[in-house]
Amino acid sequence: MGTLASISVMPSKLRYKLLTAFCLMSLVPILVGVYIASLFIKFPFEVNPVNLATISLVVLFSLTLSFLGYQITKQMVSPIASVALQAKNIAAGNLVEEATDVKGSEELEDLSKSLKEISKNARDLLNKVEKLSQKDKLTGLYNAAYIRERLEEEILRSIHYQRPCSFAYFAVDGLSVLALKYGEITAEEAIKSIAGVLNKNLSEFDRAARVAKDDFAIIIADKNKKKAIETVEAIAKEISEFAFIKEEFREAIKLGLFVGISENPIDGITADELYIKATTRARSAMIKGNLIEAFA
Incomplete structure (x- = not known):
């Protein structure tokens, strides 16, 4: 079993899903671009301003779709990675005072708030244990x-x-x-x-x-x-x-x-x-x- 330090913030399955989604978002605009090019470009290919402009627009359109796909996927995955990091910190005993709020998903926002509450309760409990460890149980005086x-x-x-x-x-x-x-x-x-x-x-x-x-x-x-x-x-x-x-x-x-x-x-x-x-x-x-x- 690996140590906490070796655990990745983003699970491997989630990483593969992100990679797959990005590839799909990249291939779709490429295929669309090829289809559009086949409609407007005649063979044998003639180098003229109209054809070059058409190709440029198709490439620009494809890249725009790819970038938008990446941004959408990133917005979907970033909150999950943030929640995973909070959970990892709690498991490692790093009960930070303030954790970053997770935005982008109501379910993940609720989970993030729950993790912050768990962290706060754990800190309070540790403080109580520390105070109790300094006191004599019978008298309440220090030990x-x-x-x-x-x-x-x-x-x-x-x-x-x-x-x-x-x-x-x-x-x-x-x-x-x-x-x-x-x-x-x-x-x-x-x-x-x-x-x-x-x-x-x-x-x-x-x-x-x-x-x-x-x-x-x-x-x-x-x-x-x-x-x-x-x-x-x-x-x-x-x-x-x-x-x-x-x-x-x-x-x-x-x-x-x-x-x-x-x-x-x-x-x-x-x-x-x-x-x-x-x-x-x-x-x-x-x-x-x-x-x-x-x-x-």
């Missing part, structure tokens, strides 16, 4: 892959405008205990609540992500560590107020939060450097029992 890519972009932006950029990594403690005692549904509700708190405390330029089962991260744009700590403390205060309890259990389960913060360019100039520094500090905070580690 780990996106946040690292976005962090790299934010670092470049901050360097260009000579602005700070901070990154905070949140390790949440207690979610596994919550799942064991109250079930996965309750744990998932807690995770969604944490996501809500993160979104609530971020500016329009900040980005939040769920990077692991119990871990979250935020990009805090245009803020140094001091300002980032203020944002993290506001988030931690709300999360610390969460308490989960059921009648069959006497004690409420509260969530612990341990945060590591890094800043560009103090702690690194790449996304990997800031990410590793923040995660290391979050684990260190968990071991030490501190809420935030930003300078160790």
Whole structure:
């Protein structure tokens, strides 16, 4: 089977039909010309102005018919070739924004419009899939892959405008205990609540992500560590107020939060450097029992 690149825009059968039609349109005027010449030209042929004029007119008439035949055939085939090209582009994944409108046949115009609609719907679907691939299904936050890519972009932006950029990594403690005692549904509700708190405390330029089962991260744009700590403390205060309890259990389960913060360019100039520094500090905070580690 040939590749898409080897497929001809005009199918071979259609090309043969075009060639046949052109030959027929050429032969007919030639035969007509011979017939007309036989009526007006006497043999033996005499070279005189009348005969030469007659032959010239016959030849001109024949060529005119041939050219008209070619133009008619071209008008018939061009829309088909255009539709074939649109279909080929769609099959190859080339979902162009604007395709050339096909003129000359109502049926082909409808087919062309349908192909354009298919192309538009496919583009919209691909855009939706791309957006979904960047999000965590449970929380609606961005995922780990996106946040690292976005962090790299934010670092470049901050360097260009000579602005700070901070990154905070949140390790949440207690979610596994919550799942064991109250079930996965309750744990998932807690995770969604944490996501809500993160979104609530971020500016329009900040980005939040769920990077692991119990871990979250935020990009805090245009803020140094001091300002980032203020944002993290506001988030931690709300999360610390969460308490989960059921009648069959006497004690409420509260969530612990341990945060590591890094800043560009103090702690690194790449996304990997800031990410590793923040995660290391979050684990260190968990071991030490501190809420935030930003300078160790």
